[in-house]
Structures are given as structure tokens and as C-alpha cells.
Amino acid sequence: MQIVKADGLEKKFGSKKVIEQMSFEIKEETITGIIGRNGAGKTTLLKMIAGFWRPSAGELLVFNEEPFDSLMASANTIYIDDQLYYPDTLNLKQILQQNAQFYPNWNMDLADRLFNYFGFEANQRHYQLSKGKRSTFNMIIGLAARCPLTLFDEPTTGMDEAVRKDFYQALLHDYIAFPRTILLSSHLLQEIEPLLEEVLLIKDGKVLMHESVDTLKDYAFGLHGDRDTITSWCANKSIIYQKAYSSEGIYVVVQNDFTEREFAQLQADGIKLLPVSLNDLCIYLTNPKNGGIVDVLS
Numbered sequence: 001m002q003i004v005k006a007d008g009l010e011k012k013f014g015s016k017k018v019i020e021q022m023s024f025e026i027k028e029e030t031i032t033g034i035i036g037r038n039g040a041g042k043t044t045l046l047k048m049i050a051g052f053w054r055p056s057a058g059e060l061l062v063f064n065e066e067p068f069d070s071l072m073a074s075a076n077t078i079y080i081d082d083q084l085y086y087p088d089t090l091n092l093k094q095i096l097q098q099n100a101q102f103y104p105n106w107n108m109d110l111a112d113r114l115f116n117y118f119g120f121e122a123n124q125r126h127y128q129l130s131k132g133k134r135s136t137f138n139m140i141i142g143l144a145a146r147c148p149l150t151l152f153d154e155p156t157t158g159m160d161e162a163v164r165k166d167f168y169q170a171l172l173h174d175y176i177a178f179p180r181t182i183l184l185s186s187h188l189l190q191e192i193e194p195l196l197e198e199v200l201l202i203k204d205g206k207v208l209m210h211e212s213v214d215t216l217k218d219y220a221f222g223l224h225g226d227r228d229t230i231t232s233w234c235a236n237k238s239i240i241y242q243k244a245y246s247s248e249g250i251y252v253v254v255q256n257d258f259t260e261r262e263f264a265q266l267q268a269d270g271i272k273l274l275p276v277s278l279n280d281l282c283i284y285l286t287n288p289k290n291g292g293i294v295d296v297l298s
């Protein structure tokens with residue numbers, strides 16, 4: 001079953017289109033990484049899915065309903081980012097209790113255990129928490145709500161590495177015990193990769209790719225060696241990235257449509273074949289076309 005379905009989805013702010021012709025489907029009980037550079041449109045997309053913002057055009061269905069202003073969607077969806085606001089009059093324990101009343105699957109035992117593990121105190125106020133502690137508290141709400149659709153928008157902002165690792169472990173552990181549909185936007189693809197089943201890669205408001213992590217791992221590989229040999233091998237191939245490392249040497253990342261025979265021939269020609277990490281692949285695919293920072297500085 002599809003939990004989210006977008007077809008020709010668009011969002012404009014004034015005359016500026018920030019989401020353009022997005023079409024994709026998110027399957028039930030998957031963890032999908034929403035990946036893209038700064039300003040790609042991740043938050044805008046997640047906020048439309050959460051029902052906070054109305055699309056400008058196209059179709060967006062969440063649980064088969066338009067999510068904007070939908071009570072059904074809001075009761076079954078939770079959106080967590082570092083901007084969550086709670087009234088100053090409530091302490092942290094009261095915030096948990098309030099959430100417990102709203103979310104039908106809320107698990108107070110899980111919330112309490114995480115609350116104690118991360119060293120929160122009942123009478124602390126949300127606005128007084130440090131940035132990392134606020135993200136940690138928000139994450140507890142995102143997990144304990146056990147919403148059928150859970151949206152985490154850069155949930156680890158400000159968390160130190162140890163807390164981020166705890167969060168990823170808690171997320172995976174609770175997801176295995178209580179599967180739900182999770183969308184997770186993060187710049188730390190390397191860290192979240194082990195959690196992900198699918199990646200929705202966004203560039204300039206458009207979907208560049210929507211694939212399983214397994215497919216993306218085999219999507220491309222790197223060729224390292226003599227420039228002329230590699231250039232002739234890549235004449236009819238789809239090049240994703242290239243960098244010269246000497247006057248005769250080059251590193252090229254190329255889409256993987258090589259046959260076993262071609263692989264053997266490449267190696268016989270003295271070309272090194274290197275795997276490309278998911279993180280690097282996404283960086284190369286979303287590279288702006290105006291060179292790198294070194295080009296600006298030199």
C-alpha cells in the first residue's frame with residue numbers, strides 16, 4: 001500500500017517554484033531518506049506531506065487523502081524538526097502527557113525510558129533546553145508517538161555524535177518492533193545510510209532519483225587510471241563525476257552498465273575499479289554545474 005503519493009506536485013512561494021513536477025510513491029512500512037543539498041526543497045516537501053502547507057499544483061495524497069487541513073492525516077502523521085514550539089507554561093513531563101492525549105499509538109513507557117536515559121527532568125521547560133537537548137526531546141516525541149507516518153526533518157540538529165548514534169539505534173529498534181512509514185531528511189547520509197531502505201534524491205525542487213539503497217549501491221563505480229584509456233572507455237557512457245589527479249591520470253565515476261567482459265577488459269587495460277559510496281554518489285549527482293569551491297578560490 002502507498003502511504004504517500006505525489007503526482008505532478010508543485011509548490012510556489014510568490015513567483016518562485018521550489019517544488020516542480022514531483023511524482024513518487026512512498027510504500028507502507030519503509031524508511032526513506034529525503035536527501036538533497038541546502039535549499040533543494042526537503043522541508044517544503046515534508047511540510048506539504050505533514051499537511052502544514054497546501055501544494056500550489058498537482059496531486060498529493062497521504063493515506064489517500066489530501067493532507068492539508070485533514071484531521072485524519074494529522075492524527076496519523078507526526079512532523080519533527082528543530083523548530084517545534086510548545087507553550088512556556090508546560091514543563092517537559094506535561095508536554096509528553098499532552099502528546100499522549102493526541103496520538104492514539106503513544107507509548108508512555110518508551111517516552112519515560114528515553115526521557116530518563118537522556119537525563120531530562122520533569123520540571124524543565126522546552127525553551128530552556130540547549131539546541132542538542134531540544135532535538136533529543138523532540139526525537140523522543142517522534143518515536144513515542146509511533147505514528148503510522150513519521151516525518152523527521154533534520155532531527156539530529158545540534159546533537160553530539162554519541163546522542164545521534166543512540167537516536168539511530170532507538171529509531172531502528174523501535175521501527176523493527178513497531179513498523180511504520182518513516183521519512184528522514186538529513187545531511188548526514190553516511191550516518192543514516194544503515195537505517196535506510198529507500199532514497200528520494202532531490203535537486204532544485206525535482207526528484208532526481210527514487211531507488212532502494214541496494215540499487216544505488218550498484219548504480220555507479222569509479223575508474224582510476226590513465227586519462228586516454230579511461231576517456232575512450234567512457235565515450236558512450238554516462239559520466240557522473242570526473243577529476244584529473246595528474247596530467248595523465250583521471251578519476252571518473254560512471255553509471256554501471258558495463259558487462260562482465262568489459263569489467264575484465266578494463267582491468268586488463270590497467271584501470272582500477274573502485275566502489276562509490278552512497279554519500280559520494282548523492283553528492284556527485286546533486287553537484288551544481290558551476291565547479292567546486294577550489295575553482296572559486298583559485
Ligand SMILES: Nc1ncnc2c1ncn2[C@@H]1O[C@H](COP(=O)(O)OP(=O)(O)OP(=O)(O)O)[C@@H](O)[C@H]1O
Nearest residue numbers: 013014016018036037038039040041042043044045
Ligand atoms: N516560506 C517561504 N517563503 C519563500 N521561500 C521559501 C519559504 N520556505 C522555503 N523557501 C525557499 O524554498 C526553497 C527550498 O527550501 P527548503 O527549506 O524546502 O529546502 P531544504 O532542502 O529543506 O534546505 P536545507 O537543507 O537548507 O534545510 C529555498 O530556496 C527556500 O529559500
